[in-house]
Amino acid sequence: MDRLLSMELFVAVVDKGSFTAAAEAHRLSQPMVGKHIAALEKRLGGRLLVRTTRRQQLTELGQHYYQRCRAILAELAAAEDAAELLRQQPRGVLRLNASVTFGSLRLAPLLAEFMARYPEIGVELELSDQLVDLVADGYDAVFRIGQLADSGMVARRLKPYRMMIAASPAYLATRGTPQTPADLAGHDCLGFSRWQRDDGWDALARRHGVEIAASRFQCNQGQALRQLALAGAGLALQAEALLADDVASGRLVSLLDGYLPPPKPMHLIYPADRQPLPKLRVFVDFIVERLGAL
Template sequence: MDTLRCMQAFAAVADHGSFARAAEQLQVSAVMVGKYIQQLERHLGAALLQRNTRRQRLTEAGAAYLAGCRQVLEQVQQAEASVAGLQLQPRGLLRVSAPSTWGSCVLAPALASLLQAQPLLNIELDLSNRTVDLIEDGFDAAIRVGPLPSRELVARPLPPYAMSLCASPAYLQRRGTPQLPSDLAVHDCLGHLAWRGGHGWRLASGEPVDWEPRARLSSNDGQALRQAALAGAGLVLQPTALLGEDIAAGRLVSVLEAYLPVPRPMHLIYLPDRRPRPRLQCFVDFLVERFPVSPETWSGSTEPRSASAQRGAA
């Protein structure tokens, strides 16, 4: 029995959740992957995986054995790298998913310096607010806004995702400055179509604000709402990433700051790998350095409880 090859097959199945995907990584057939697992289970005298028609799950014995497998495979990789003397420069294509607004306003401009520093690296930046699966959708990393439902992904904290509520100086001079959330009932509020259905603006007061009767302009695009606010059309509630520069320049004036929604956590997520590829590692290092968080925000990387990837998000 080729123990090392069997370990590689077992770790690949645990990582990808199926024999077929493990076979693609190892460049063998799914049948051969199954044989490797069977040989390993016979050798150990214990079942390592619980199988169904769609996915594989680790047994208790499998979870315990996987940790040892990873250590062995890591040592083999390190030994091979030291013999070859390879410290590869980041190169190739890195696929990243990010939220539309933060990705276009913050991440995309920042990536210019990374691309200049790494001339062999290419980045495909997919901007969408949909939830992505890192494995099924083929992403190396994603930016997720909101709480993390799983510890099975590595998560590095980024500065929280904050919102701003503001209007142009001309609008506030014409209509007055709201002092309480209830004042919004007599103001023109620029509505996002994603908030249709009575959701309203849920400010820190805890009560949703009924802005819909005064939403004389609605759009499915935050940039369009920003432009309308700059032109004096009304009050806009959008991410600070979109509005921050206008507020700093005085083109927009922040209001009701004491009632703004609580900033949501934001993380860079990627699949666990004790020896990440250079292109992923340089991207992680770049984001952590470029967007530092305060010590109280940092909670460390999550340790994978199993190698199956849960759904990431953008």
């Protein structure tokens, strides 16, 4: 039998004073209530109630069990109330994951606006260029750059992730300005160690059928490559989000705009749920409003 229902019926019998009243309150027959109480007594190995002609008397075991049942049922009711509250209002903590460059330069400023709009929602943002498991790692949503495998998750398309090649004016004054990918053979192309086969200088060289010398400098963080480019150490091939402000200010010069790698698809990924919690629903709506694909 349903142990939780049996506990509820036992408490109702005690509170209401009879099997009949408990049965009416739960829309059950009196014999069915009796079966539930008998099932509890069998499980516990002792009598909970002693019946007299006028009322039920709790045994010592029954008194202890009654108090624990009331506490458990109260905790359950509180948990259900809290869950209902979460489903009614956007509140709680959102756990998010994004790449380092996108997360720090594009997403973080938007999260400040989002939290101002929804003061009862907190955010835990983890930045990593490693692929994470949304469910196993306990995230509510993750941002993914690149082609997606079929995962059964909901994927909302966002604006594509564009790349840019840039160098400092001082570097170009000394080494010249490349006009085509073939000219890159005579330049210092700063390397990003986390590039996959379809990324970076090697992919650009294959795409245009040219040779590009191996980089003398390799790093796993785009910010370091940006700093080297600003210092005149070479050409950086990095996200537009990372280099665009420097180009706009004149600290860097955009290069080979007609030969750039194609933009990468970008998505917001989250579990499929017919009734997502309001905190996730309003976050998805907010991100699509700000970063949704045109």
